[in-house]
Amino acid sequence: xxxxxxxxxxxxxxxxxxxxxxxxxxxxxxxxxxxxxxxxxxxxxxxxxxxxxxxxxxxxxxxxxxxxxxxxxxxxxxxxxxxxxxxxxxxxxxxxxxxxxxxxxxxxxxxxxxxxxxxxxxxxxxxxxxxxxxxxxxxxxxxxxxxxxxxxxxxxxxxxxxxxxxxx
Amino acid sequence: xxxxxxxxxxxxxxxxxxxxxxxxxxxxxxxxxxxxxxxxxxxxxxxxxxxxxxxxxxxxxxxxxxxxxxxxxxxxxxxxxxxxxxxxxxxxxxxxxxxxxxxxxxxxxxxxxxxxxxxxxxxxxxxxxxxxxxxxxxxxxxxxxxxxxxxxxx
Numbered sequence: 001x002x003x004x005x006x007x008x009x010x011x012x013x014x015x016x017x018x019x020x021x022x023x024x025x026x027x028x029x030x031x032x033x034x035x036x037x038x039x040x041x042x043x044x045x046x047x048x049x050x051x052x053x054x055x056x057x058x059x060x061x062x063x064x065x066x067x068x069x070x071x072x073x074x075x076x077x078x079x080x081x082x083x084x085x086x087x088x089x090x091x092x093x094x095x096x097x098x099x100x101x102x103x104x105x106x107x108x109x110x111x112x113x114x115x116x117x118x119x120x121x122x123x124x125x126x127x128x129x130x131x132x133x134x135x136x137x138x139x140x141x142x143x144x145x146x147x148x149x150x151x152x153x154x155x156x157x158x159x160x161x162x163x164x165x166x167x168x
Numbered sequence: 169x170x171x172x173x174x175x176x177x178x179x180x181x182x183x184x185x186x187x188x189x190x191x192x193x194x195x196x197x198x199x200x201x202x203x204x205x206x207x208x209x210x211x212x213x214x215x216x217x218x219x220x221x222x223x224x225x226x227x228x229x230x231x232x233x234x235x236x237x238x239x240x241x242x243x244x245x246x247x248x249x250x251x252x253x254x255x256x257x258x259x260x261x262x263x264x265x266x267x268x269x270x271x272x273x274x275x276x277x278x279x280x281x282x283x284x285x286x287x288x289x290x291x292x293x294x295x296x297x298x299x300x301x302x303x304x305x306x307x308x309x310x311x312x313x314x315x316x317x318x319x320x321x322x
Contacts, residue, residue: 019261026259086229112233119259121216121230 018138019119025052025133026117033084033092033106040107042133049159050079051152052127053103053143054115056087057095059123065142066099072148073102078161081105085123086112128152130159193232195239206242209252210235213264222266234264 020026025042032038045052053069055062073080082103084092089108096106109115118127121140128137137155139147197203210224215231223231223238234256241247241255256264262274270278307315 019258023258111236112229113237115230116233116237117259119216119261121260 018135018140020127020135021138023135025127025129025135026114028114028117030083030107030109030114033082033089033096033108036089036108040105045081045105045129046133047131048079049131049156049161050081050129051143052081052083052129054083054085054109054118054120054123054125054127056085056123057091058087059085061142062124063099065124065144066102068143068145068148069102070100071145072143072152076153076156076161078152078156079104081107083107083109083114085109085115085120128155193235193239195243197243202242205249206239209238209242209249212253212266213238213256214266216260216264223264 025045027042028040030040032040051072069080072078080103082101082105084106086109089110092106092108096103107114112120118125124142126139126143127135130136137151139151143152195206197206207224211222213223213234215221215223215226215228215234217228217230218226221231223234237256238252241252247255253265257269262269262271
């Protein structure tokens, strides 16, 4: 029975154990969405507990989770970083103009190189980093209100991120 | 149309159809051994997004990215095969390795076949011994004559 369970649970392909949990966010070099000339490296995103959301305009689930990201941006103090993954700058900017921009920093991963460093195999994926840049949680799939309530908010509270409007 | 032009056109179309038929990316290599290592490495890794395909055989964007990554590691960075394996495993976990390493999470995969085989052998031995013991009951003279009388009676 136990063996059978383990065997079948390995078939759940949507939650591969992340090899990066507990590891530092990888070194990378990318550019900003709104300033293509400006380079961003790992050191630029350290210092605050941060949600790094890997998204793309070609990804339907990203559309589905967008409202929740907007809500998180509006009601919590956590810093949100968007990684626009294998997309076009133009489409990304239009999307953020149309649906709202929940991100404090917008990074472009045009060819998926940062995605490979992060072990990303689809979008959306969301990483929670502590202030030192260690990956403490990873979500493959959409961030919804349940994930926020059960996984993200408690960890952020532990890190001392004030959750304004939690009672809303 | 001269024959030369025709031949060139045929050659172009044949080449185009070869490109179209195979999803193989066009990469430059410094030498043939590099290329051979690249080929055998991309055969070796499992595509994280697709159902049981290696990254050589998949058209998924993530497989393309991983092929490009393997190419970069082999040709530009000069990684050894083992360093390439470690690189991908560090980012995508044991899942990308078709030949999973022995650790706490994969120990069942490695140990179970042996354990189950051992249990099977044990059960077989117990059954055989029991059958053997039963078959080994010796009949004494009384038993034999009684048996004979029963048989004769019928």
